[in-house]
Amino acid sequence: MPLFGELELDAVAPALPRLRDLDTEAWEVPRAEIVQLAYEVADGTRTLLPRALHPAIPEYVTFVVTRYPESPVGPFDLAQLRLMARAGVHPRGYVLGAVASTEAAVAALRERWGYPAVRGEIALRRYHDRVASTVRRGGETILELAVVDPEVVAGGDLQYIHAVTLARVDGATQLIQVDPHYTIHHAARGRAQVGRFDAAAWNAAAVKLTTPISASASTCDTDLPRIRFVMDPQAPVVGGTKRVR
Protein backbone atom coordinates (compact mmCIF):
# COMPACT_ATOMS: atom_id res chain seq x y z
CA MET A 1 0.00 0.00 0.00
CA PRO A 2 1.40 3.40 -0.91
CA LEU A 3 2.47 5.70 1.87
CA PHE A 4 -0.02 8.18 3.31
CA GLY A 5 0.33 11.64 4.82
CA GLU A 6 0.88 11.98 8.55
CA LEU A 7 -0.49 15.42 9.33
CA GLU A 8 -1.83 15.81 12.86
CA LEU A 9 -5.03 17.74 12.24
CA ASP A 10 -5.29 19.03 15.78
CA ALA A 11 -2.05 20.90 15.35
CA VAL A 12 -3.31 22.94 12.42
CA ALA A 13 -7.04 23.13 13.13
CA PRO A 14 -7.09 26.47 14.99
CA ALA A 15 -5.56 28.34 12.06
CA LEU A 16 -7.62 26.80 9.29
CA PRO A 17 -9.78 29.01 7.08
CA ARG A 18 -13.52 28.76 7.61
CA LEU A 19 -15.73 28.42 4.57
CA ARG A 20 -19.10 30.11 4.91
CA ASP A 21 -20.62 27.16 2.95
CA LEU A 22 -19.98 24.95 -0.06
CA ASP A 23 -22.20 27.03 -2.34
CA THR A 24 -19.34 29.13 -3.63
CA GLU A 25 -20.12 30.76 -6.98
CA ALA A 26 -17.51 30.68 -9.72
CA TRP A 27 -15.35 33.64 -10.62
CA GLU A 28 -14.35 33.99 -14.24
CA VAL A 29 -10.86 35.47 -14.38
CA PRO A 30 -9.70 36.30 -17.91
CA ARG A 31 -6.12 37.00 -19.01
CA ALA A 32 -4.54 35.64 -15.86
CA GLU A 33 -0.76 35.31 -15.77
CA ILE A 34 0.56 32.18 -14.10
CA VAL A 35 4.13 31.43 -13.10
CA GLN A 36 4.75 27.91 -11.84
CA LEU A 37 7.94 26.31 -10.56
CA ALA A 38 8.33 22.67 -9.54
CA TYR A 39 11.06 21.51 -7.17
CA GLU A 40 11.90 18.18 -5.65
CA VAL A 41 12.21 18.35 -1.87
CA ALA A 42 13.97 16.34 0.81
CA ASP A 43 12.08 13.49 2.44
CA GLY A 44 10.13 14.52 5.50
CA THR A 45 7.11 16.34 4.11
CA ARG A 46 4.63 13.61 4.94
CA THR A 47 4.07 15.29 8.31
CA LEU A 48 2.56 18.21 6.36
CA LEU A 49 0.22 16.07 4.28
CA PRO A 50 -3.27 15.01 5.42
CA ARG A 51 -3.73 11.28 5.91
CA ALA A 52 -6.16 11.08 2.99
CA LEU A 53 -3.39 11.90 0.54
CA HIS A 54 -0.35 10.00 -0.72
CA PRO A 55 2.99 11.71 -1.23
CA ALA A 56 4.26 11.82 -4.81
CA ILE A 57 7.26 9.64 -5.65
CA PRO A 58 9.58 11.52 -5.26
CA GLU A 59 8.22 14.25 -3.00
CA TYR A 60 7.97 17.65 -4.68
CA VAL A 61 6.38 21.07 -4.35
CA THR A 62 5.16 23.72 -6.74
CA PHE A 63 5.21 27.47 -6.37
CA VAL A 64 2.32 29.06 -8.23
CA VAL A 65 2.14 32.83 -8.61
CA THR A 66 -0.96 34.11 -10.40
CA ARG A 67 -1.84 37.62 -11.45
CA TYR A 68 -5.60 38.09 -11.78
CA PRO A 69 -6.10 41.40 -13.62
CA GLU A 70 -9.88 41.21 -13.29
CA SER A 71 -12.04 39.67 -10.59
CA PRO A 72 -15.15 40.53 -8.58
CA VAL A 73 -12.85 41.96 -5.88
CA GLY A 74 -10.67 43.81 -8.36
CA PRO A 75 -7.21 42.95 -9.58
CA PHE A 76 -5.02 40.93 -7.24
CA ASP A 77 -2.03 38.60 -7.11
CA LEU A 78 -1.93 35.21 -5.42
CA ALA A 79 1.17 33.18 -4.53
CA GLN A 80 0.85 29.59 -3.35
CA LEU A 81 3.10 26.82 -2.13
CA ARG A 82 1.66 23.40 -2.88
CA LEU A 83 2.87 20.02 -1.72
CA MET A 84 2.19 17.69 -4.62
CA ALA A 85 0.33 14.51 -3.75
CA ARG A 86 -2.16 11.92 -4.86
CA ALA A 87 -5.83 11.77 -3.93
CA GLY A 88 -6.33 8.10 -4.74
CA VAL A 89 -5.17 7.92 -8.36
CA HIS A 90 -5.36 11.65 -9.04
CA PRO A 91 -2.48 14.10 -8.74
CA ARG A 92 -3.34 17.05 -6.52
CA GLY A 93 -1.49 20.03 -5.07
CA TYR A 94 -2.15 20.43 -1.37
CA VAL A 95 -1.94 24.13 -0.55
CA LEU A 96 0.45 24.65 2.35
CA GLY A 97 0.59 28.42 2.25
CA ALA A 98 -0.87 31.30 0.26
CA VAL A 99 -0.27 35.04 0.06
CA ALA A 100 -2.69 37.43 -1.63
CA SER A 101 -2.10 41.06 -2.41
CA THR A 102 -5.36 42.64 -1.25
CA GLU A 103 -7.48 42.30 1.87
CA ALA A 104 -10.58 41.65 -0.21
CA ALA A 105 -8.84 38.82 -2.04
CA VAL A 106 -7.57 37.31 1.21
CA ALA A 107 -11.06 37.27 2.67
CA ALA A 108 -12.67 35.84 -0.45
CA LEU A 109 -10.05 33.14 -0.97
CA ARG A 110 -10.37 31.98 2.65
CA GLU A 111 -14.17 32.07 2.82
CA ARG A 112 -14.98 30.70 -0.60
CA TRP A 113 -12.25 28.17 -1.44
CA GLY A 114 -10.42 27.54 1.82
CA TYR A 115 -7.07 28.98 0.80
CA PRO A 116 -4.90 29.68 3.87
CA ALA A 117 -4.34 33.15 2.45
CA VAL A 118 -2.63 35.98 4.27
CA ARG A 119 -1.91 39.50 3.10
CA GLY A 120 1.42 40.31 1.48
CA GLU A 121 3.07 42.16 -1.37
CA ILE A 122 3.63 40.28 -4.61
CA ALA A 123 5.68 41.47 -7.56
CA LEU A 124 5.56 39.77 -10.94
CA ARG A 125 7.92 41.19 -13.54
CA ARG A 126 8.87 40.19 -17.05
CA TYR A 127 12.47 40.81 -18.08
CA HIS A 128 14.06 39.97 -21.42
CA ASP A 129 15.60 36.79 -20.01
CA ARG A 130 13.27 35.85 -17.18
CA VAL A 131 9.91 36.15 -15.53
CA ALA A 132 10.51 36.92 -11.87
CA SER A 133 8.36 37.11 -8.80
CA THR A 134 8.98 38.30 -5.27
CA VAL A 135 6.69 37.81 -2.29
CA ARG A 136 7.14 40.00 0.79
CA ARG A 137 5.39 39.89 4.10
CA GLY A 138 5.95 41.97 7.22
CA GLY A 139 8.85 43.70 5.54
CA GLU A 140 10.65 40.43 4.79
CA THR A 141 11.11 38.70 1.45
CA ILE A 142 9.70 35.19 1.89
CA LEU A 143 9.98 34.05 -1.71
CA GLU A 144 12.04 35.07 -4.68
CA LEU A 145 11.79 32.98 -7.82
CA ALA A 146 12.20 33.16 -11.57
CA VAL A 147 11.52 31.35 -14.80
CA VAL A 148 14.92 31.78 -16.45
CA ASP A 149 15.39 31.92 -20.23
CA PRO A 150 11.76 31.16 -21.06
CA GLU A 151 11.10 29.68 -24.49
CA VAL A 152 7.70 29.44 -26.10
CA VAL A 153 6.00 26.04 -25.87
CA ALA A 154 2.55 24.90 -26.90
CA GLY A 155 -0.19 25.62 -24.43
CA GLY A 156 -1.06 21.95 -24.49
CA ASP A 157 2.37 21.12 -23.12
CA LEU A 158 1.48 22.71 -19.79
CA GLN A 159 -0.44 20.71 -17.26
CA TYR A 160 -1.87 22.44 -14.22
CA ILE A 161 -2.70 20.11 -11.37
CA HIS A 162 -5.83 20.82 -9.36
CA ALA A 163 -5.40 22.20 -5.85
CA VAL A 164 -6.85 21.01 -2.58
CA THR A 165 -7.15 23.21 0.49
CA LEU A 166 -7.83 22.26 4.08
CA ALA A 167 -10.58 24.22 5.79
CA ARG A 168 -13.40 24.12 8.30
CA VAL A 169 -16.84 23.88 6.78
CA ASP A 170 -20.18 22.78 8.16
CA GLY A 171 -18.55 22.13 11.52
CA ALA A 172 -15.96 19.72 10.16
CA THR A 173 -12.48 19.86 8.71
CA GLN A 174 -12.56 19.05 5.00
CA LEU A 175 -10.26 18.95 2.04
CA ILE A 176 -11.68 21.22 -0.65
CA GLN A 177 -10.89 20.50 -4.29
CA VAL A 178 -10.28 23.61 -6.40
CA ASP A 179 -10.25 22.58 -10.04
CA PRO A 180 -10.14 25.52 -12.46
CA HIS A 181 -10.33 25.35 -16.23
CA TYR A 182 -7.61 26.91 -18.34
CA THR A 183 -7.64 28.29 -21.86
CA ILE A 184 -4.00 29.05 -22.50
CA HIS A 185 -3.10 31.87 -24.88
CA HIS A 186 0.65 31.92 -24.40
CA ALA A 187 3.01 29.49 -22.71
CA ALA A 188 6.74 29.36 -22.09
CA ARG A 189 9.09 27.01 -20.30
CA GLY A 190 12.38 27.89 -18.68
CA ARG A 191 14.73 26.91 -15.90
CA ALA A 192 13.50 27.10 -12.33
CA GLN A 193 15.41 29.38 -10.00
CA VAL A 194 14.54 30.08 -6.39
CA GLY A 195 16.69 32.78 -4.81
CA ARG A 196 15.01 32.94 -1.45
CA PHE A 197 12.47 30.72 0.24
CA ASP A 198 11.44 31.17 3.86
CA ALA A 199 9.75 27.80 4.35
CA ALA A 200 8.34 28.63 7.78
CA ALA A 201 6.54 31.66 6.37
CA TRP A 202 4.60 29.25 4.14
CA ASN A 203 3.60 26.89 6.99
CA ALA A 204 6.17 24.51 5.58
CA ALA A 205 9.21 24.43 7.83
CA ALA A 206 9.80 20.79 6.85
CA VAL A 207 10.14 21.66 3.15
CA LYS A 208 13.74 21.74 1.97
CA LEU A 209 14.22 22.33 -1.75
CA THR A 210 16.65 19.96 -3.45
CA THR A 211 16.35 19.55 -7.24
CA PRO A 212 14.70 22.00 -9.64
CA ILE A 213 12.30 20.30 -12.04
CA SER A 214 10.80 22.89 -14.34
CA ALA A 215 9.40 26.38 -14.60
CA SER A 216 6.70 27.81 -16.80
CA ALA A 217 4.85 31.03 -17.44
CA SER A 218 1.53 31.39 -19.18
CA THR A 219 -1.28 33.76 -19.98
CA CYS A 220 -4.70 32.19 -19.86
CA ASP A 221 -8.38 32.58 -19.23
CA THR A 222 -9.25 30.67 -16.11
CA ASP A 223 -11.62 30.64 -13.18
CA LEU A 224 -11.95 30.12 -9.50
CA PRO A 225 -14.65 27.50 -9.81
CA ARG A 226 -17.61 26.24 -7.88
CA ILE A 227 -16.69 23.55 -5.39
CA ARG A 228 -17.41 20.12 -6.80
CA PHE A 229 -15.73 17.72 -4.35
CA VAL A 230 -14.78 17.68 -0.70
CA MET A 231 -12.84 14.96 1.08
CA ASP A 232 -12.45 13.70 4.60
CA PRO A 233 -8.80 14.54 5.39
CA GLN A 234 -8.43 11.49 7.63
CA ALA A 235 -9.83 8.77 5.37
CA PRO A 236 -8.71 7.30 2.03
CA VAL A 237 -10.42 9.30 -0.70
CA VAL A 238 -12.05 6.22 -2.23
CA GLY A 239 -14.48 6.23 0.68
CA GLY A 240 -14.02 9.74 1.98
CA THR A 241 -14.91 11.82 -1.07
CA LYS A 242 -18.23 13.62 -1.30
CA ARG A 243 -19.54 15.12 -4.51
CA VAL A 244 -21.03 18.54 -3.82
CA ARG A 245 -22.43 19.02 -7.30
Added chain:
Amino acid sequence: MKFGLFYELSVPRPWTRDSERTVYENALEQVKLADELGFDQVWAVEHHFLEEYSHCPAPELFLTACAMLTKRIRVGFGIVVCVPQFNHPIKIAERTAVLDILSGGRVEVGTGRSATWTELAGFNASPDDTKKSWDEFVRCLPRMWTSEKFEFQGEFWSMPRRMILPKVYQRPHPPMWVAVTSPGTELDAADRGLGSLGLTFGQFAEQEKRIAEYRRRIQLCEPVGEFVNDQVSTVNFLYCHEDEAAGLKTGRRMADYFNYLATQLISVRETYPSKSYPSLGLLPQLRRQATGPDSGEQAGEGLCLGGPERIMRALKRWESVGVDRVNFLVNTAEMIPQAEVLASLRLFGREVMPAFNGRKD
Protein backbone atom coordinates in the same frame (compact mmCIF):
# COMPACT_ATOMS: atom_id res chain seq x y z
CA MET B 1 -2.87 -15.13 -31.59
CA LYS B 2 0.00 -15.73 -29.20
CA PHE B 3 0.03 -15.26 -25.47
CA GLY B 4 2.68 -14.16 -23.04
CA LEU B 5 3.35 -12.97 -19.53
CA PHE B 6 4.36 -9.43 -18.68
CA TYR B 7 6.22 -8.54 -15.50
CA GLU B 8 6.64 -5.25 -13.68
CA LEU B 9 7.48 -7.13 -10.46
CA SER B 10 5.56 -5.02 -8.00
CA VAL B 11 6.46 -5.39 -4.34
CA PRO B 12 3.95 -4.17 -1.75
CA ARG B 13 4.79 -2.42 1.47
CA PRO B 14 5.51 -3.21 4.23
CA TRP B 15 8.81 -4.56 2.98
CA THR B 16 10.76 -7.30 4.66
CA ARG B 17 14.06 -8.85 3.68
CA ASP B 18 12.17 -11.57 1.82
CA SER B 19 9.55 -9.42 0.04
CA GLU B 20 11.44 -8.98 -3.20
CA ARG B 21 12.77 -12.52 -3.20
CA THR B 22 9.24 -13.89 -2.85
CA VAL B 23 8.01 -11.80 -5.78
CA TYR B 24 10.86 -12.96 -8.00
CA GLU B 25 10.48 -16.61 -7.00
CA ASN B 26 6.74 -16.55 -7.60
CA ALA B 27 7.27 -14.97 -11.00
CA LEU B 28 9.79 -17.64 -11.97
CA GLU B 29 7.38 -20.38 -10.94
CA GLN B 30 4.66 -18.77 -13.07
CA VAL B 31 6.98 -18.53 -16.06
CA LYS B 32 7.97 -22.18 -15.71
CA LEU B 33 4.30 -23.17 -15.72
CA ALA B 34 3.52 -20.86 -18.61
CA ASP B 35 6.24 -22.54 -20.65
CA GLU B 36 4.72 -25.93 -19.95
CA LEU B 37 1.25 -24.66 -20.88
CA GLY B 38 2.39 -23.32 -24.24
CA PHE B 39 2.62 -19.59 -23.62
CA ASP B 40 4.81 -18.05 -26.26
CA GLN B 41 6.73 -15.32 -24.46
CA VAL B 42 7.59 -13.63 -21.18
CA TRP B 43 8.46 -9.95 -20.97
CA ALA B 44 10.17 -8.08 -18.15
CA VAL B 45 10.35 -4.30 -18.01
CA GLU B 46 13.21 -2.06 -16.99
CA HIS B 47 12.19 0.38 -14.26
CA HIS B 48 14.09 2.23 -11.59
CA PHE B 49 13.05 3.91 -8.33
CA LEU B 50 9.37 3.06 -8.77
CA GLU B 51 8.49 2.17 -5.21
CA GLU B 52 6.10 -0.77 -4.93
CA TYR B 53 5.04 -0.47 -8.61
CA SER B 54 8.12 -2.09 -10.15
CA HIS B 55 11.26 -3.49 -8.58
CA CYS B 56 12.67 -4.67 -11.90
CA PRO B 57 15.78 -2.68 -12.85
CA ALA B 58 17.68 -5.59 -14.43
CA PRO B 59 15.24 -7.52 -16.62
CA GLU B 60 17.97 -9.38 -18.46
CA LEU B 61 19.00 -11.07 -15.21
CA PHE B 62 15.46 -12.11 -14.42
CA LEU B 63 15.02 -13.30 -18.00
CA THR B 64 18.23 -15.29 -17.87
CA ALA B 65 16.78 -17.15 -14.92
CA CYS B 66 13.57 -17.63 -16.90
CA ALA B 67 15.51 -19.02 -19.83
CA MET B 68 17.39 -21.44 -17.62
CA LEU B 69 14.14 -22.77 -16.13
CA THR B 70 12.29 -23.18 -19.42
CA LYS B 71 12.63 -24.84 -22.78
CA ARG B 72 10.60 -22.95 -25.35
CA ILE B 73 9.12 -19.72 -24.07
CA ARG B 74 10.69 -16.65 -25.66
CA VAL B 75 12.16 -13.97 -23.41
CA GLY B 76 11.23 -10.34 -24.03
CA PHE B 77 14.03 -8.06 -22.96
CA GLY B 78 12.23 -4.84 -22.43
CA ILE B 79 11.35 -2.29 -22.27
CA VAL B 80 15.07 -1.46 -22.47
CA VAL B 81 15.40 2.26 -21.84
CA CYS B 82 17.25 3.73 -24.83
CA VAL B 83 18.58 6.77 -23.02
CA PRO B 84 22.36 6.98 -22.63
CA GLN B 85 22.25 7.85 -18.94
CA PHE B 86 20.38 4.58 -18.33
CA ASN B 87 22.09 2.22 -20.75
CA HIS B 88 25.04 2.53 -23.05
CA PRO B 89 24.01 1.11 -26.43
CA ILE B 90 27.06 -1.15 -26.55
CA LYS B 91 25.97 -2.69 -23.27
CA ILE B 92 22.45 -3.21 -24.61
CA ALA B 93 23.84 -4.99 -27.66
CA GLU B 94 26.16 -7.13 -25.57
CA ARG B 95 23.62 -8.05 -22.91
CA THR B 96 21.07 -8.92 -25.57
CA ALA B 97 23.57 -11.18 -27.30
CA VAL B 98 24.51 -13.00 -24.10
CA LEU B 99 20.86 -13.56 -23.24
CA ASP B 100 20.19 -14.76 -26.78
CA ILE B 101 23.04 -17.25 -26.54
CA LEU B 102 22.06 -18.51 -23.10
CA SER B 103 18.41 -18.86 -24.10
CA GLY B 104 19.24 -20.60 -27.37
CA GLY B 105 17.92 -17.79 -29.57
CA ARG B 106 14.74 -16.94 -27.71
CA VAL B 107 15.23 -13.20 -27.21
CA GLU B 108 12.94 -10.40 -28.33
CA VAL B 109 13.99 -6.79 -27.69
CA GLY B 110 11.58 -4.06 -26.67
CA THR B 111 12.83 -0.50 -26.85
CA GLY B 112 11.56 2.61 -25.12
CA ARG B 113 12.54 5.85 -23.41
CA SER B 114 10.80 6.05 -20.00
CA ALA B 115 7.79 8.20 -19.26
CA THR B 116 8.36 9.18 -15.65
CA TRP B 117 10.12 12.13 -14.12
CA THR B 118 10.87 9.79 -11.23
CA GLU B 119 13.21 7.76 -13.43
CA LEU B 120 14.56 10.30 -15.89
CA ALA B 121 15.56 12.76 -13.19
CA GLY B 122 17.04 9.91 -11.18
CA PHE B 123 19.51 9.38 -14.02
CA ASN B 124 19.84 13.11 -14.71
CA ALA B 125 18.41 12.60 -18.19
CA SER B 126 16.53 15.39 -19.96
CA PRO B 127 13.01 14.50 -21.11
CA ASP B 128 13.63 16.71 -24.15
CA ASP B 129 16.22 14.30 -25.53
CA THR B 130 14.77 10.84 -25.01
CA LYS B 131 12.95 10.50 -28.31
CA LYS B 132 16.08 11.49 -30.19
CA SER B 133 18.37 9.15 -28.27
CA TRP B 134 15.89 6.29 -28.68
CA ASP B 135 15.91 6.86 -32.43
CA GLU B 136 19.69 6.80 -32.51
CA PHE B 137 19.86 3.62 -30.44
CA VAL B 138 17.34 1.60 -32.45
CA ARG B 139 19.12 2.42 -35.70
CA CYS B 140 22.45 1.25 -34.25
CA LEU B 141 21.48 -1.94 -32.43
CA PRO B 142 20.85 -4.18 -35.46
CA ARG B 143 24.10 -3.08 -37.04
CA MET B 144 25.97 -3.74 -33.81
CA TRP B 145 24.59 -7.28 -33.82
CA THR B 146 25.14 -8.03 -37.48
CA SER B 147 28.29 -6.14 -38.55
CA GLU B 148 31.61 -7.76 -37.97
CA LYS B 149 32.97 -4.43 -36.82
CA PHE B 150 31.04 -1.29 -35.96
CA GLU B 151 31.76 2.41 -35.60
CA PHE B 152 29.45 5.34 -35.01
CA GLN B 153 29.43 9.09 -34.65
CA GLY B 154 26.15 10.34 -33.25
CA GLU B 155 24.58 13.10 -31.22
CA PHE B 156 24.25 11.04 -28.07
CA TRP B 157 27.09 8.59 -28.35
CA SER B 158 30.03 7.67 -30.53
CA MET B 159 32.57 4.89 -30.78
CA PRO B 160 35.59 4.05 -32.93
CA ARG B 161 35.68 0.87 -34.99
CA ARG B 162 35.46 -2.19 -32.78
CA MET B 163 34.17 -5.73 -32.86
CA ILE B 164 31.16 -5.91 -30.52
CA LEU B 165 31.02 -9.37 -28.98
CA PRO B 166 29.39 -11.76 -28.63
CA LYS B 167 27.04 -11.75 -31.60
CA VAL B 168 23.39 -12.64 -31.19
CA TYR B 169 22.48 -16.31 -31.67
CA GLN B 170 19.42 -15.67 -33.84
CA ARG B 171 19.99 -14.84 -37.48
CA PRO B 172 19.89 -12.18 -38.59
CA HIS B 173 19.01 -10.78 -35.14
CA PRO B 174 16.21 -10.86 -32.55
CA PRO B 175 12.87 -9.24 -33.38
CA MET B 176 12.67 -5.63 -32.24
CA TRP B 177 9.72 -3.79 -30.74
CA VAL B 178 8.80 -0.33 -29.54
CA ALA B 179 6.87 0.36 -26.36
CA VAL B 180 3.73 2.22 -27.33
CA THR B 181 1.80 4.22 -24.78
CA SER B 182 1.35 7.67 -26.29
CA PRO B 183 -0.83 7.84 -29.40
CA GLY B 184 1.47 8.30 -32.38
CA THR B 185 4.34 6.16 -31.12
CA GLU B 186 2.93 3.23 -33.06
CA LEU B 187 3.66 5.26 -36.18
CA ASP B 188 7.28 5.71 -35.07
CA ALA B 189 7.39 1.93 -34.78
CA ALA B 190 5.85 1.46 -38.21
CA ASP B 191 8.22 3.88 -39.93
CA ARG B 192 11.19 1.90 -38.64
CA GLY B 193 9.76 -1.56 -39.32
CA LEU B 194 9.45 -2.35 -35.62
CA GLY B 195 6.76 -4.25 -33.79
CA SER B 196 4.19 -2.29 -31.79
CA LEU B 197 4.42 -3.35 -28.16
CA GLY B 198 1.33 -1.70 -26.77
CA LEU B 199 1.27 -0.97 -23.07
CA THR B 200 -2.25 0.32 -22.78
CA PHE B 201 -5.38 -1.48 -21.74
CA GLY B 202 -8.86 -1.65 -23.18
CA GLN B 203 -10.68 0.57 -25.65
CA PHE B 204 -11.23 -1.57 -28.73
CA ALA B 205 -12.31 1.22 -31.03
CA GLU B 206 -9.29 3.40 -30.36
CA GLN B 207 -6.91 0.47 -30.65
CA GLU B 208 -8.49 -0.70 -33.90
CA LYS B 209 -7.92 2.70 -35.47
CA ARG B 210 -4.32 2.85 -34.30
CA ILE B 211 -3.55 -0.68 -35.46
CA ALA B 212 -5.04 -0.02 -38.89
CA GLU B 213 -2.84 3.03 -39.30
CA TYR B 214 0.20 1.08 -38.11
CA ARG B 215 -0.50 -1.65 -40.69
CA ARG B 216 -0.93 0.88 -43.46
CA ARG B 217 2.21 2.76 -42.54
CA ILE B 218 4.56 -0.16 -42.02
CA GLN B 219 4.09 -1.26 -45.62
CA LEU B 220 6.10 1.79 -46.65
CA CYS B 221 8.71 1.57 -43.89
CA GLU B 222 12.46 1.79 -44.07
CA PRO B 223 13.39 -0.92 -41.57
CA VAL B 224 16.20 -0.17 -39.15
CA GLY B 225 16.90 -3.89 -38.87
CA GLU B 226 17.45 -6.70 -41.31
CA PHE B 227 13.76 -7.52 -41.42
CA VAL B 228 10.39 -5.98 -40.70
CA ASN B 229 8.59 -7.01 -37.54
CA ASP B 230 4.99 -6.06 -38.34
CA GLN B 231 3.34 -7.59 -35.30
CA VAL B 232 1.06 -5.84 -32.85
CA SER B 233 1.20 -6.81 -29.23
CA THR B 234 -0.82 -5.51 -26.33
CA VAL B 235 -0.97 -6.02 -22.57
CA ASN B 236 -3.91 -7.16 -20.52
CA PHE B 237 -4.73 -8.48 -17.09
CA LEU B 238 -5.48 -12.16 -16.68
CA TYR B 239 -7.41 -13.80 -13.91
CA CYS B 240 -9.33 -16.85 -15.08
CA HIS B 241 -11.66 -18.63 -12.68
CA GLU B 242 -14.41 -21.22 -13.03
CA ASP B 243 -16.71 -18.93 -11.05
CA GLU B 244 -17.24 -15.92 -13.30
CA ALA B 245 -18.24 -13.56 -10.50
CA ALA B 246 -15.32 -14.54 -8.31
CA GLY B 247 -12.93 -14.16 -11.22
CA LEU B 248 -14.23 -10.74 -12.06
CA LYS B 249 -14.13 -9.54 -8.49
CA THR B 250 -10.59 -10.70 -7.81
CA GLY B 251 -9.35 -9.70 -11.24
CA ARG B 252 -10.80 -6.24 -11.02
CA ARG B 253 -9.20 -5.76 -7.64
CA MET B 254 -5.84 -6.68 -9.17
CA ALA B 255 -6.31 -4.32 -12.10
CA ASP B 256 -7.44 -1.44 -9.90
CA TYR B 257 -4.51 -1.91 -7.57
CA PHE B 258 -2.08 -1.97 -10.47
CA ASN B 259 -3.51 1.35 -11.64
CA TYR B 260 -3.37 2.69 -8.11
CA LEU B 261 0.33 1.92 -7.75
CA ALA B 262 1.14 3.24 -11.21
CA THR B 263 -0.53 6.55 -10.60
CA GLN B 264 1.53 7.31 -7.51
CA LEU B 265 4.49 7.95 -9.81
CA ILE B 266 5.27 11.25 -11.49
CA SER B 267 4.75 11.23 -15.23
CA VAL B 268 6.91 13.58 -17.27
CA ARG B 269 3.82 15.44 -18.39
CA GLU B 270 2.82 16.20 -14.84
CA THR B 271 5.92 18.21 -14.07
CA TYR B 272 7.91 18.99 -17.17
CA PRO B 273 6.31 20.68 -20.19
CA SER B 274 7.99 19.20 -23.25
CA LYS B 275 7.07 18.55 -26.84
CA SER B 276 8.94 15.28 -26.42
CA TYR B 277 6.01 14.07 -24.31
CA PRO B 278 3.09 15.58 -26.19
CA SER B 279 0.37 13.26 -25.00
CA LEU B 280 -0.86 11.98 -21.72
CA GLY B 281 0.75 8.53 -21.92
CA LEU B 282 0.03 5.59 -19.70
CA LEU B 283 -0.40 7.04 -16.22
CA PRO B 284 -3.17 9.54 -16.89
CA GLN B 285 -4.91 6.90 -18.98
CA LEU B 286 -4.85 4.57 -16.02
CA ARG B 287 -6.34 7.34 -13.93
CA ARG B 288 -9.15 7.74 -16.42
CA GLN B 289 -9.76 4.03 -16.46
CA ALA B 290 -9.79 3.88 -12.68
CA THR B 291 -12.40 6.60 -12.42
CA GLY B 292 -14.04 6.53 -15.83
CA PRO B 293 -17.56 5.67 -16.81
CA ASP B 294 -16.94 1.94 -16.55
CA SER B 295 -14.99 2.04 -13.32
CA GLY B 296 -18.01 1.02 -11.35
CA GLU B 297 -18.52 -2.09 -13.44
CA GLN B 298 -16.87 -5.32 -12.56
CA ALA B 299 -14.44 -5.26 -15.43
CA GLY B 300 -13.35 -2.72 -18.00
CA GLU B 301 -13.73 -3.20 -21.71
CA GLY B 302 -11.57 -5.99 -23.06
CA LEU B 303 -9.95 -7.06 -19.79
CA CYS B 304 -9.33 -10.80 -19.50
CA LEU B 305 -10.98 -11.32 -16.16
CA GLY B 306 -13.68 -13.77 -15.13
CA GLY B 307 -14.63 -17.14 -16.55
CA PRO B 308 -13.06 -18.81 -19.60
CA GLU B 309 -15.97 -17.94 -21.90
CA ARG B 310 -15.84 -14.27 -21.08
CA ILE B 311 -12.08 -14.14 -21.51
CA MET B 312 -12.34 -15.96 -24.81
CA ARG B 313 -14.83 -13.39 -26.08
CA ALA B 314 -12.53 -10.54 -25.08
CA LEU B 315 -9.57 -12.14 -26.84
CA LYS B 316 -11.57 -12.87 -29.98
CA ARG B 317 -12.47 -9.22 -30.06
CA TRP B 318 -8.81 -8.24 -29.69
CA GLU B 319 -7.95 -10.65 -32.46
CA SER B 320 -10.60 -9.07 -34.67
CA VAL B 321 -9.13 -5.58 -34.28
CA GLY B 322 -5.73 -6.83 -35.37
CA VAL B 323 -3.80 -7.78 -32.24
CA ASP B 324 -1.28 -10.60 -32.81
CA ARG B 325 -0.09 -11.10 -29.26
CA VAL B 326 -1.43 -10.46 -25.79
CA ASN B 327 0.87 -10.30 -22.79
CA PHE B 328 -0.73 -10.76 -19.42
CA LEU B 329 -0.13 -9.26 -16.01
CA VAL B 330 -1.20 -12.11 -13.76
CA ASN B 331 -0.78 -10.51 -10.36
CA THR B 332 -0.13 -7.16 -8.70
CA ALA B 333 1.71 -6.70 -5.44
CA GLU B 334 1.11 -10.38 -4.60
CA MET B 335 -2.51 -9.62 -3.77
CA ILE B 336 -3.63 -12.90 -5.35
CA PRO B 337 -2.16 -15.95 -3.61
CA GLN B 338 0.39 -17.77 -5.75
CA ALA B 339 -1.65 -21.00 -5.84
CA GLU B 340 -4.59 -19.07 -7.33
CA VAL B 341 -2.39 -17.39 -9.92
CA LEU B 342 -1.10 -20.78 -11.03
CA ALA B 343 -4.63 -22.17 -11.09
CA SER B 344 -5.72 -19.24 -13.25
CA LEU B 345 -2.91 -19.94 -15.70
CA ARG B 346 -3.77 -23.64 -15.85
CA LEU B 347 -7.45 -22.94 -16.46
CA PHE B 348 -6.59 -20.45 -19.18
CA GLY B 349 -4.23 -22.93 -20.77
CA ARG B 350 -6.85 -25.67 -20.70
CA GLU B 351 -10.02 -23.79 -21.62
CA VAL B 352 -9.01 -20.70 -23.57
CA MET B 353 -5.71 -21.22 -25.37
CA PRO B 354 -6.89 -24.11 -27.55
CA ALA B 355 -9.40 -21.77 -29.18
CA PHE B 356 -6.59 -19.68 -30.62
CA ASN B 357 -3.66 -20.38 -32.85
CA GLY B 358 -1.20 -20.38 -30.01
CA ARG B 359 1.86 -22.56 -30.07
CA LYS B 360 1.09 -26.24 -29.86
CA ASP B 361 3.40 -28.98 -28.75
